[in-house]
Amino acid sequence: MVRLTCECLNVNIHSKTPNLVTADVANLGLNETLQKEIKYSELAEVQLDLEGISQEHPCLLKKKTVGHWTTYECVNCGLLTHAVNTASRSNRILVNKKLLRDATAIESLMQSPDYSPLYNIVLKGVNDNQHRFTPFGLQSSKYESLQETLTAVQQRLNQYLIQEEAAMEERIRKYQEEQRTQYAKLQSKARRDKNTLISSLLASEAKDLTESLTEAMVDDSSPENSVEASSLTESSSLEQDTRNQNKVSPVQQQDKKSQSNYQSHQLLQRTTSAPVRLQSNRSLDEVFELEGLDDDEDLPAFDESDDDTDNSMNEDQSDSSDRDSGIYSRSIPISVPMAFRTGKFSEREEEDVYKTAPDPEHMAASIKALALSVHEDGTEMFGDLPRPRHNTWGDHHRPHRSFRH
Ligand SMILES: [Zn+2]
Secondary structure, rough: OOOEOOOOOEEEEEEOOOOEEEHHHHHHHOOOOHHHHHHHEEEEEEEEEEEEEEEOOHHHEEEEEEEEEEEEEEEOOOOEEEEEEEEOOOOOOEOOOOOOOOHHHHHHHHHHEEOOOOOOEEEOOOOOOOOOOOOOOOOOOHHHHHHHHHHHHHHHHHHHHHHHHHHHHHHHHHHHHHHHHHHHHHHHHHHHHHHHHHHHHHHHHHHHHHHHHHHHHHHOOOOOHHHHHHHHHHHHHHHHHHHHHHHHHHHHHHHHHOOOOOOOHHHHHHHHHHHHHHHHHHHHHHHEEEEEEEEOHHHHHHHHHHHHHHHHHHHHHHOOOOOOHHHHHHHHHHHHHHHHHOOOOOHHHHHHHOOOOOHHHHHHHHHHHHHHHHHHHHHOOOOOOOOOOHHHHEEEHHHHHOOOO
């Protein structure tokens, strides 16, 4: 079967003959008038299939009968499509060889912009100017026929628009449903995301709170507090040292007036002078040894006696040629508080220095002096006069501390 169609797809002829063979018009009994009309066309004789001949719009098909032959022309595309012998009653007809039979070409026409889905034909070259019909007189019968045709065309348009509108509404409804479904999914996911985010935030906050509480509980018993406590004790000791320094400062100023030339040397020797001084006072050493380091009652008396001796000995030795002894007597009250004031040397270090003293007697004296310094003012303890023979020992051990001032 071959489908033959005019150029506007209005006339469709279904033929059993696959090939179009040019018919011998002269042998078909066509009269001359008809031959003249269709001489420009190459006609082929084909056998119609069961579907026969169909028209999308019969109103667009112009029929002309000459003798036993009736010719049909598509007024839309202006092509004489076929001719039928009314006398033979056979299914053999003449068709125009210009009819389209390529399925690809037909499909291409249906996809073209000129194709009308409403009327299922190609409305090529139609514009507003061509719609301006010049007034012409019509017979009453033709007018009615044309009017019916126009009405049918209008009705088809109306039906088409109604169908398309309904289809449009249906598409809109489906689209809305799809969009609402998508929005519902999006909304649900967005809320889940929000809850997830908030949960993460709250979990983080709860974790931080737990950690802070745990740290607080650990801090109560952690060694860091002990460190802080030790630092507090250090600071308190510093304060005490500062007080000691304040007490000594008048003495220091007096010393500077009298012995300014030997201050540096005094600083180097000040620590050694204390044990020397204690050793010199044998009666006090014996008291310390007998009563022990914990005895605090006799210490003030010892200091007072030392102060008295210090003053007398300082004057005596300053007048004499022995400058070293005079240096020690004045340097001692000054230097010891200064050493404590730096905060870098604890009492333990001072004690270590005394322990390293080569003379065991000096060690005992230094321990007693240390015990005294714990309970009494350090300036009083070191206010004694040293002996010259211990100078060299201090030179080796004290310089690195004296320069810190
Ligand atoms: Zn046509």
